[in-house]
Amino acid sequence: MRAVDVIAKKRDGGELTAEEISFFIQGYTRDEIPDYQASAWLMAIYLRGMTDRETEHLTLAMAHSGDVLDLSDVAPLVVDKHSTGGVGDKVSLVAAPTLAALGLPVGKMSGRGLGFTGGTLDKLESIPGYRSDHTTQAFKDQLRRIGIVLTGQSADLAPADGKLYALRDVTATVPALPLIVGSVMSKKIAGGANAIVLDVKVGSGAFMKTVAEATVLAETMVRIGRSLGRRIVALLSDMNQPLGWAVGNALELREAIDTLRGGGPPDFYAHCIEVVAEMLLLVERAGDLDAARALAAQAITSGAAWEKFTALIAAQGGDVPTVEHPERLPQARLVEPLPAPADGFLQRVDAAQVGLAVMALGGGRAKKGDALDHAVGVVTHVKVGDRVSRGAPLLTLHANDAQRLAEARERLLAAHIIGPQAVDPLPLFYGRIALP
């Protein structure tokens, strides 16, 4: 088999076989197929697409490019959730310990944030001492011992994905459906989870801008997951404004801590409950969603989720007193309100711009490996549909540099559209994709 023939077949719209896809992915992972052939292939996939069968083969080939965890010796059923990435999305910080408190082992490996979306690990690393470099053995040991791990992506899991992602990033082939599906699902398959709740974000702060696009992505991932023997469901959730109030690593962690302790923003709390409830339904721990939601809420109000969270922090070397007293988390030097420029209603938010403003403050990465300032970010005070009064704060900026603060202020002002017409609040969810 020759790489150029596999490229030509996809170029001409042919359906690649499992052998052809596996040949290409293995060859690329082992440096036998060069970047320049892989990028031509990726562009052909971008423009010609892939059938479900091809996407499934791609997912499997990427999963099997490295180790595939078998967690059956730890627990018969390990669960995981995955978000396609949004602004202010700290759901894992609450949902994972809540699920673990309900007796479902959560073994989760996360990437780091890139661009305008944050990463779960970056938020947790606001805590002094927190480590996210588990070996496979340490991952299994902790999962067995306390039923929860939130750690980094091992280089041994789905190495093809890391290599392909770096190439996609510089060849304009990131937003291709089969490649997104392959990237997400291969890591989930390699990570060993048996049941997966996908949180597919839709809107101005997400990769998928429309419900239609997000639906296609979610349906494809659910079909692929199912055909690979996973229990899987996808939620389509709103990302036309930040989730919750806080955007920024330590600020989001504080908000998650508040939520685990029974407070926090109502939209974020409701979102976490829904994700947990969907998982309970998926693993048949509840007969319907209402019963599942009640179980989820109870795990939080009882303090069980909070207890699991502190156990997690302790197990991963984090300083527990810091999370118990979150005012000890990194704090920015400059904290300033952004006053509303007019009376009216918050009609629309460009959520990506809010994410980019936080990135510009130092809270995100333009490229892999960039350092982060955990303290900076914004805390919003209004949601779309809320009435605002001229001069009252739209949000509060947390910055460590006056120049950057001024730039972020401009960007944030432009990202919030205020008008005289009342508008409806945004829904939290647009739908759920489950196979019968």
Next chain:
Amino acid sequence: MRAVDVIAKKRDGGELTAEEISFFIQGYTRDEIPDYQASAWLMAIYLRGMTDRETEHLTLAMAHSGDVLDLSDVAPLVVDKHSTGGVGDKVSLVAAPTLAALGLPVGKMSGRGLGFTGGTLDKLESIPGYRSDHTTQAFKDQLRRIGIVLTGQSADLAPADGKLYALRDVTATVPALPLIVGSVMSKKIAGGANAIVLDVKVGSGAFMKTVAEATVLAETMVRIGRSLGRRIVALLSDMNQPLGWAVGNALELREAIDTLRGGGPPDFYAHCIEVVAEMLLLVERAGDLDAARALAAQAITSGAAWEKFTALIAAQGGDVPTVEHPERLPQARLVEPLPAPADGFLQRVDAAQVGLAVMALGGGRAKKGDALDHAVGVVTHVKVGDRVSRGAPLLTLHANDAQRLAEARERLLAAHIIGPQAVDPLPLFYGRIALP
């Protein structure tokens, strides 16, 4: 400007500006843009196409990636012909000296043969001593002195083309219209010719399999050439069987010598006359095609073309007695006929397979830099439409290796379809493309 943005624009079907194309071509030529970005861009061009305006910008950017020859100090009008490549295509060997004999300076730089098509240089290099490594100054001096040069492509002319071609070859992006046009026309523009006859081959032994495809290619090249100030015409010529009788380097050279001396295969002779006549019309040396054909024929029958040919060989260091006594050219050790397996008519030839058979005998290159055996090849004895008798030779094989000969024999037998039904002979030409 960022390469990734230019890739994304083409990926989404946008029309690239002159600046964007020039940025990419210059960046790639200077190794500032890596292969893996160039190949993604090439695949996007393959699948999204380019407008005429983009193709013109691409051609110019590639031409200006290196030196652009200005031959105005040599002659006000320098002519060139270019073939898209076929099996048995030795037209330049006859047309160029005929044109020069008629007083039109021919400055031609050729590539080497690759795959199933031969290269003019490879044929000339059957002659001991023949050199094809002119400097620009030597090129100009010889053109001024004897009015004809047939040499190799200088590395300083359109270097982007060589680099891009090597990449296209391994990324399945060779047969893309704008890239073919850019490759051919950039070299012609950089080579300094003012008037160009394009010979676009159509059929089983050509890149373009149908008249429709070839017409689109020819029209595009003619439009681009015209918009860049060149006199240009394109012929669509048959490549559903080898041109002439001989296929193979020294064998083709002998056939060209025979033709220049008044013999040779009728189809090949007629083809050469037509190419020369089109050029005479293009530069207004004749009022109509019939008058032009008469001039061309006269240049051959008078011996003027032959005289120019020997002057060319001498000027480029070749051994003139060898061309005067072509039996001294390299000869193969094994010369064997291929008998027709049945009575009937030659109905169809797979010309590419004939080319591949010669390549397998050692007469062509699978990849750049491969060594050639000048002596090997085949001499066909029948044309499509001819009656054949079982046992009479279809062609004669010239080989230097018994194993290779046996393999070529099988391939050639399969490539010649003989049946009981009479079929019409193939036309020489399918049309001509000229702008008013």
